[in-house]
Amino acid sequence: MAFEVVNYLDHPPSQPELIVLLDQLGMSPRELLRTGESEYRTLGLDNPALDDATLMAAMVTHPILIERPIVVANGKAAIGRPPESVLAIL
Numbered sequence: 001m002a003f004e005v006v007n008y009l010d011h012p013p014s015q016p017e018l019i020v021l022l023d024q025l026g027m028s029p030r031e032l033l034r035t036g037e038s039e040y041r042t043l044g045l046d047n048p049a050l051d052d053a054t055l056m057a058a059m060v061t062h063p064i065l066i067e068r069p070i071v072v073a074n075g076k077a078a079i080g081r082p083p084e085s086v087l088a089i090l
Helices: 014-027 038-042 052-061 083-089
Strands: 004-006 070-072 076-079
Touching: 014 052, 014 070, 014 076, 070 083, 076 083
Parallel strands: none
Antiparallel strands: 004 070, 070 076
């Protein structure tokens, strides 16, 4: 059984990679944002008028905004918090 823990702080995703990841997670860009990061506030990402493309561009430029850890396995992905949530995709 192969799986990968994706470290986006070291290897930020491109926008196409982020689109695939969001699809695997079944999440919207806003759901994947780490709202406690200072960049979230500084960039005004709490504005509900911002579209998905704008949010994804911010995550690509500032990968600290991406919720983590993310585990990818079998064409699916899961946020590893709590760790048990990963079991469903393994």
